[in-house]
Amino acid sequence: MLSELLSDVRYRLRALFQRGALERELSDELHFHVEREAEKNVRLGMTPEEAMRRARVSFGGVERFKEESRDARGLSALEAVGQDLRYAFRTLRASPGFTAAVVLTLGLGIGSNAAMFGIVDRLLFRPPPYLRQPATAHRIYLTTSYRQKDYTDSSMEYTRYLDLTRWTRSFSATAAWHLPRVAVGVGQDAREMLIGTVSASFFGFFDIHPVIGRFFTAAEDQVPKGTPVAVLSHAFWQSRYGGRGDVLGTTLPIGALTYSIIGVAPSGFVGVGDGAPPVAFVPITSYAGTATWTKDQTDYYTAYHWGWMQMLGRRKPEVSVEAASADLANAFVRSYAAQSALSPQGAPVTVARPRAVLAPVQHARGPNESTVAKLATWVTGVAAIVLIIACANVANLLLARALKRRREIALRLALGVSRLRLLSQLLTESIVLAALGGALGLIIARFGGTVLRALFLPADAGSGSILDLRTIAFAAVVALLAGILTGLAPVLQARRADLASALKTGARDGTYHQSRTRSGLLVLQGALSVVLLIGAGLFVRSLQNVEQTRLGYDVDPVLYVDPTLRGVDLSNDERAALGKRLLEAANAIPGVETATRAVTVPFWTSMSTDLFVAGIDSVRKLGTFQLQSSSPEYFATIGTRILRGRGLEAGDRKGAPLVAVVSEAMAKTLWPGKDAIGQCFKVDADSLPCTTVVGIAEGIKQRSLSDDPGLQYYLSIEQFHPEDMALFVRMRGDAADQAETVRRLLQPVMPGGSYLAVTSMREIIDPQTQSWRLGATMFVVFGGLALVLAAIGLYSVIAYNVAQRRQELGVRIALGAQAADVLRLVVGEGVRFAVAGILIGGAIAFLAGRWIGPLLFAQSPHDPLVFGAVTGVLLAVAVAASVIPARRASQVDPNVALRAD
Numbered sequence: 001m002l003s004e005l006l007s008d009v010r011y012r013l014r015a016l017f018q019r020g021a022l023e024r025e026l027s028d029e030l031h032f033h034v035e036r037e038a039e040k041n042v043r044l045g046m047t048p049e050e051a052m053r054r055a056r057v058s059f060g061g062v063e064r065f066k067e068e069s070r071d072a073r074g075l076s077a078l079e080a081v082g083q084d085l086r087y088a089f090r091t092l093r094a095s096p097g098f099t100a101a102v103v104l105t106l107g108l109g110i111g112s113n114a115a116m117f118g119i120v121d122r123l124l125f126r127p128p129p130y131l132r133q134p135a136t137a138h139r140i141y142l143t144t145s146y147r148q149k150d151y152t153d154s155s156m157e158y159t160r161y162l163d164l165t166r167w168t169r170s171f172s173a174t175a176a177w178h179l180p181r182v183a184v185g186v187g188q189d190a191r192e193m194l195i196g197t198v199s200a201s202f203f204g205f206f207d208i209h210p211v212i213g214r215f216f217t218a219a220e221d222q223v224p225k226g227t228p229v230a231v232l233s234h235a236f237w238q239s240r241y242g243g244r245g246d247v248l249g250t251t252l253p254i255g256a257l258t259y260s261i262i263g264v265a266p267s268g269f270v271g272v273g274d275g276a277p278p279v280a281f282v283p284i285t286s287y288a289g290t291a292t293w294t295k296d297q298t299d300y301y302t303a304y305h306w307g308w309m310q311m312l313g314r315r316k317p318e319v320s321v322e323a324a325s326a327d328l329a330n331a332f333v334r335s336y337a338a339q340s341a342l343s344p345q346g347a348p349v350t351v352a353r354p355r356a357v358l359a360p361v362q363h364a365r366g367p368n369e370s371t372v373a374k375l376a377t378w379v380t381g382v383a384a385i386v387l388i389i390a391c392a393n394v395a396n397l398l399l400a401r402a403l404k405r406r407r408e409i410a411l412r413l414a415l416g417v418s419r420l421r422l423l424s425q426l427l428t429e430s431i432v433l434a435a436l437g438g439a440l441g442l443i444i445a446r447f448g449g450t451v452l453r454a455l456f457l458p459a460d461a462g463s464g465s466i467l468d469l470r471t472i473a474f475a476a477v478v479a480l481l482a483g484i485l486t487g488l489a490p491v492l493q494a495r496r497a498d499l500a501s502a503l504k505t506g507a508r509d510g511t512y513h514q515s516r517t518r519s520g521l522l523v524l525q526g527a528l529s530v531v532l533l534i535g536a537g538l539f540v541r542s543l544q545n546v547e548q549t550r551l552g553y554d555v556d557p558v559l560y561v562d563p564t565l566r567g568v569d570l571s572n573d574e575r576a577a578l579g580k581r582l583l584e585a586a587n588a589i590p591g592v593e594t595a596t597r598a599v600t601v602p603f604w605t606s607m608s609t610d611l612f613v614a615g616i617d618s619v620r621k622l623g624t625f626q627l628q629s630s631s632p633e634y635f636a637t638i639g640t641r642i643l644r645g646r647g648l649e650a651g652d653r654k655g656a657p658l659v660a661v662v663s664e665a666m667a668k669t670l671w672p673g674k675d676a677i678g679q680c681f682k683v684d685a686d687s688l689p690c691t692t693v694v695g696i697a698e699g700i701k702q703r704s705l706s707d708d709p710g711l712q713y714y715l716s717i718e719q720f721h722p723e724d725m726a727l728f729v730r731m732r733g734d735a736a737d738q739a740e741t742v743r744r745l746l747q748p749v750m751p752g753g754s755y756l757a758v759t760s761m762r763e764i765i766d767p768q769t770q771s772w773r774l775g776a777t778m779f780v781v782f783g784g785l786a787l788v789l790a791a792i793g794l795y796s797v798i799a800y801n802v803a804q805r806r807q808e809l810g811v812r813i814a815l816g817a818q819a820a821d822v823l824r825l826v827v828g829e830g831v832r833f834a835v836a837g838i839l840i841g842g843a844i845a846f847l848a849g850r851w852i853g854p855l856l857f858a859q860s861p862h863d864p865l866v867f868g869a870v871t872g873v874l875l876a877v878a879v880a881a882s883v884i885p886a887r888r889a890s891q892v893d894p895n896v897a898l899r900a901d
Contacts, residue, residue: 084428091429098401099433102394105792106437106482108785109390111444112383114475115452118445120380121470123364123373129268130206131361133314137205138324139272140164140311141357141367142332151624152357152367155307158288158300163335164311170324173314175202176284179273182255183564183755184280190755195254196271196278197287197309205312206269211237213248213263216283223301226285230259234267236279253753254282256290256566272312272361284309304339305609313358321358328356372771375855379778382535385528387482389786392521393793394486398430399518400800430487431480438479442472519833522797525790526837526878527844530870532786534845535852536779537866542857543776546769549858552700552710553602554639557593558761559735559742560601561586561727566753572723578751579725583631585749586729591738593730596633597717600626601726602702603764612682613670619681622669625711626702627683629721634714635661635697637730645677645695652716658683659719661695665710683715691715705768706857736760772857787873790837791881798830799885819890823883826890830882834874842867 034055041051092099127134142160143152156164158176165174176199183190200221211234220227230252232241241247251258259282270277288300288309300306315324332354359366364373563582570578579597586595600607607627611619619625628634635647643664652659660681667676680690699710717724731738743758750756812822849861 084425085432087425088429088432092432095401098397099436102397102433103436103440105390105393105397105789106434106479106486107440107444108789109387110434110438110441110475110478110482111448112441112782112785113380113387113478114441114445114471115449116376116380116383117474118449118468118471119452120376123376124362126362126470128206128270128272128361130208130266131272132205132207134361136315136317137361138313138315138321138358139361139363139366140313140328141359143353143355143357143367145353150353153307154310154363154366154368156309156311157304157307158284158309159302159304160307160332160335161309161311162301163338164328164331167331167334168313168324168327170316170319170327171313172316173201173204175199175205175312176309177202177272177312178284178287178309179271179278180255180287181757183566183757184252184254186253186566186753186755190253192757193279194273194276195287196273196281197284198271198281199284202271202281202312205272205314208266208269210263211266212245213261215263215281221283221285223285223289225289226283226287228257228259228286229262229283230254231263231265231281232261233265233277233279233281234269235277237264252280253566254280255287256564257286258567259286302342304335304342306607312361315358325356325358328358329354332356372774375771375775375778378775378852378855379782382532382779382782385532386782386786386789387478389525389528389789389793391482391486392525393789393796394430394433394482395488396518396521396793396796398486399521400796402426427484427487431483434479434483434486437482438475441479442475445471445475518797518800522790522793522833523836523840525786525793526834526874527841529783529786529790530838530841530874531845531848532779532783533870533873534842534866536776536783537869538852538856538859538861538863539772539775539779541863541866542855542859543769543772545858546705546772549701549705550698551602551705551765552640552698553761554730555761555765557731557733557735558638559729559731559739560759560761560764561729561742561746562757562759563725563727563750564755564757565751566755568752568754570751575723575725578749579723579727581749582725582727582746585746586727586742589729589742589745591732592742593732594633594637595727595729596631596637597724598628598630598634598638598726598728599717599721599724600628601764602700603768606702609684612686614680616670619670623709623711625666625713627720628712628714629717629724630714631717634728637728639730640700641698643696643698645693647695647697648714648716653718654722656719658689658691659694659716660691661697661714662693663697663699663710663712665699666713667693667696669709669711683720736762771855775855787877790874791877794830794833794878795881795885797833798826798882799888801829802826802885802888822890823886826886827879827882830878830886831875834878838871838874842871 034052037055037058038048038051041054042048044051046054127137131137139154140156141152141154142156143150145151161174161176165171168174178197179194180197181192182195184193184195185191200216200218203215210231213231215231216227216229220229232247232252237243237247247261247264250261252261253259259280265281271281285301291300313324313328315321319327336354357367364376561582563578565575583595583597586592599605607629608624609627611625613619616622630648632648632650632652634640635642642661645661647661648659660683662670662676670676670681671679676693676696679693681693682688683691697712697714699708700712701708702710702712729735729742731742739758739760743756746756746758845867846862853861
C-alpha cells in the first residue's frame, strides 16, 4: 500500500517537473500500441496503409487518449494556472510602461503598509523575546484619583514593591526592574549606557539560560546593598569583549560601583524595556543602595517618597485577572496604612480610590498607552488608506486597459474560450502585478522601515531589520488581496462583454457605464486624499502649538549636569561642599551666564513629600505637589518667571527662617481667594517649623506638556537636601553644542573615579514633542503620497475620457466651439471630480475628528483654516492634472477626428 502511494507521488511529481519527458513517453507508448494493432491488421490481409488507418480508427483518436491521460495525472488545474501565468507575463512584458506604473503604485501602497505593520507588531503585539507564558505575565500599574480624575502609573517605590509582594497571594512570582542610564567605564572612556537594574527573580520570567557563567541569585540581591555582580548582554559581550570566554571574573565600572562579571545573557534577550536593550543586568539593590537620591542605605526600601522602579507579576494560572487586581488593590491600601504609620505622630496618608491594574508586559498595551503607540495605530490606518488609493488607481488603469482590449476579449470568446477561463486569466494578470508590487513593496519597506523604526522606536534603531517572517507574510497577504481587488473591475467588465458590439466597435461601446465606474474610483481617491491632507494639516498646526507653548522654563540655552560618585564615600557635608565647588567651577567656564544647584529635572525626575496646611485635612487629596530644592540662582538659570514677591536668596540658608516659592496653581489650590504670600505650610511633618511663602512663580510643565496641573514649590537647597550636587547651567548660545566642553572642564573637580553626565534640556524635552512631530511628519508624507496618486488617477481618467470623446470633441470644434470652450469643458470635468471628493472626504474628516482630537495639542480637529487650505490644494491639483489632456482636446483636428474609426 505504501509503495503504491509513494509510486503515485513520484509519478505526479514527475508529471509536474518533467512534463516534456512524460509527454514523449506517452506519445511513444500510444504509437507502439497503434503499430501493434496495424501489424495485426496486416496479418489479416490488409494493406499497410489500410491496416494503419483501421488501427487509428479503432483507438478513437490519439489526442483523446492523451487528454484522458493528462486528466488522470490530476494536474490539469495546475497546468492551467501555469498557462495563465505564462500568458500574463507575456502580456505584461508587451506593455512595459503600463506594468511599471502599476507595480510602482502597488509597491508604494504595499511597502508603506508592510513597514507600518512591522512597527505596530513590535509596539503592540509581539511580547519581549524569551518571555515565558506572556498571558500570565503582567506589568503592574497603580491608580489613584485627584479631583474625580484617575492617574495611573507603573512607577513605584521599592518599599511599595516589597509591600505588594508580601501582601498578595495571586502571584507565583514578582520582580522589580529599572532601566537607568549610567556611566560605564572610567575616565575619558566612560560613556552613559542603559543598564538593567533588576531583582534576582526577574530572570525567572523568561525561558533563558546564560551563554556562559550564571545569573545572580536572591542572596546577591539583598537590602541594603546587593552584591556588585553583573550579567552582560550578548551584544555588549561581543562588541566590548569580542565574545571572549575569559570575561568571567573581570570587573566593569558601572555607575557608582565596580561590578564583577559573572555571566552573559543569550543573544536577543532585552528584558522588558520599551527601548534599546541594556548593556548589562545588575542587582537592583546594588544600584539603589548607592544611588545619589537615597539619603542613606535604608532610605530606598523603608521610605515611600520616591517612585523610581517598576514591577512585574506572574499571575497564578487558576487566578483571574479581576481577582488578582482586587488582591493587589487590597495590598495597595494596606501599603498606604503602613506609610501612615511611618509618618510623624502617625499622621494618616490617604489617597482617593486606590486601585491596581494588571496589563500586558508591553508598555504600549497598558492603561497609559503612549501617544506614540496611539499614533502608530493611526498611521497604520493612514497607510491602509494609501493602499486603498493605490488599489483604486490600479483598478482604474486595469479597467482602461480592459476597455482597450474589448475586441481582443470578444474575439477570444467567439473562438471558444470559456468565460471562466478568460476571467481566470484576467485575475491571474492582476495577481501577478500585485505580486511584483509586493516584491517591490518589501524592498521599500526594508529601507523605509529603517526610517520608521528611528521615528517610532528611536532607542531601538539598531535592533535589526524591520522585515521578518511575520512582516513578509503580512505583505504577501496584502499583495494577494490587492491583486484580487484590483482585478475585479476588468473581470466584471469582461463578464458583461457583448460579443457582437465589441467585435464591430471595439472599445468605444459601453463607454458611459465604464466611465461611471472609473469616476467613482476617482472620487474615492480624492475623498481619501482629503482625509489624509486634513490630518496632516491638523498635526502641523499641533506641532506649531507645541513649539509655541510656554513650558515655564527655557530649553535651548540650558544644560543639566549630573554628578555620580564612584569609589568615593562622602558624608552629606562633603557632598554639599562638592556641589558648591562644582557650582563655582561652572560659573567660571567661558560662555556660562549663570549656574544653579537643583534636585529634580522636568520629565526625568520628580520629588514630593508630605505637606501640612492649616484648615486642610489632607493636602495629598488635592493633588501631587512637586518639590524642587535649589540655590538662589535657579530662577535666573532655568528661566522660570517670578510673578509676585521674590525668589530664593542667599540669606535663605541653614538656620534662617524657612521660606518657599510656590507656583501660581499651588497658591490657588491651597489658599483659594487669598494672597498666598505670607501663608504658612509645613514640609515632611506637622511638628516641624512653618515654611513661609515669599514668592509666586509661573507654573511649569513637569510631567506632561498637555495635562500638568502645575503644582510646584521651591525650597532653598541650603535648608532642604543640601547634599545634592546636580547643576543646571545656562549658556550663551545653543547649549547642546557646548555640553562636551562643560563636561570636560568640570570633570577635574570630581574626586577619584567619579564622573559627570551633561545633557542639554533640548535632549530632555524633545522626546515629549515626538508624537506631534511624528504625526506631522507621517501624515504629511502619506498625505502627499496620496495626493500624488490621486493626481495621477485624475490625469489618467481625464486623458482616457478625452481619447474616448475624440469624435465628439471634433464635432464640437467643427460646429464652432473655441479652444477655450473645450478647455473649460475638460477642466470642469476634473474640477467636478475634485469637488465631489472634497465634499465626501471633508465629511469623513469632520466625523473622524472626535477620535483624532485627543492626539492633537491645543488644536480643534474641525479647524476651518485647515479644511479650507486642503480644499484649495486639491482644487489646484485637479486643475493642474486636467490642463494637459484639456490642451490636447482643444487641439483636436476635426477632420482627423471625424474620419477616425
